[in-house]
């Protein structure tokens with residue numbers, strides 16, 4: 364029997380991090396992780412890929428809100444043992460990708476025991492077999508629960524803005540991840556940049572710190588410009604690529620998706 368069907372089934376070996384599981388992390392909150400995870404999922408879907416977006420922000424789950432969804436099931440139902448991840452998955456209607464919502468009827472998921480979180484992470488890797496890409500929207504910060512979920516991911520996109528605090532926190536996240544998992548593929552996304560040029564400068568500041576102190580050089584996945592349409596589309600609970608497909612931020616994420624698929 365597949366462990367997806369039976370959450371309690373014994374596991375011989377812990378599956379490795381999913382090669383097609385992509386975590387969106389940040390360090391600091393409010394840098395646009397959730398918005399970016401949604402928009403990248405949408406862009407990949409528009410390129411014909413089968414995508415699952417998992418809301419892994421255990422404290423402030425809000426993919427459902429940004430997309431205007433009313434999930435009947437969520438991660439809370441999985442953690443409480445009522446259903447499997449597979450069963451909690453549903454299509455985000457207008458976008459064409461699937462979602463596992465994080466909102467829990469019974470309050471925050473911030474206190475899930477590590478052993479249960481481990482099972483969720485392992486099941487997510489297994490779910491990846493049914494999809495071309497699994498995107499994992501992580502909570503802010505570097506605490507254990509965030510890192511534990513991030514372990515499901517073979518690639519981690521670290522999102523930062525140009526604010527010094529966001530940069531410092533992105534660096535802290537990269538540092539702790541690189542020490543724990545030297546093999547992991549870390550890349551940087553500069554979001555809400557005033558211009559592509561400025562975004563690239565922000566990246567090079569972060570890169571210098573990584574090279575100087577950690578002896579690693581995480582590549583730039585892309586720069587996404589600050590764009591008033593982002594807020595507008597979130598307010599309307601409509602994806603940016605549906606509402607304003609020609610906006611600057613939309614084009615930046617589309618280009619980033621192309622580069623990601625190109626390798």
Ligand SMILES: Nc1ncnc2c1ncn2[C@@H]1O[C@H](COP(=O)(O)OP(=O)(O)O)[C@@H](O)[C@H]1O
Pocket residue numbers: 389391392393394395396397398399554555556587588589590591593594597612
């Ligand atoms: N490229 C952008 N341009 C303008 N505003 C943005 C951009 N990306 C994100 N935002 C704003 O940042 C806010 C926080 O985004 P969110 O995805 O909730 O962040 P996080 O998940 O990192 O906490 C959004 O409500 C949106 O208004």
Ligand SMILES: [Mg+2]
Pocket residue numbers: 396397398420423425
């Ligand atoms: Mg978020």
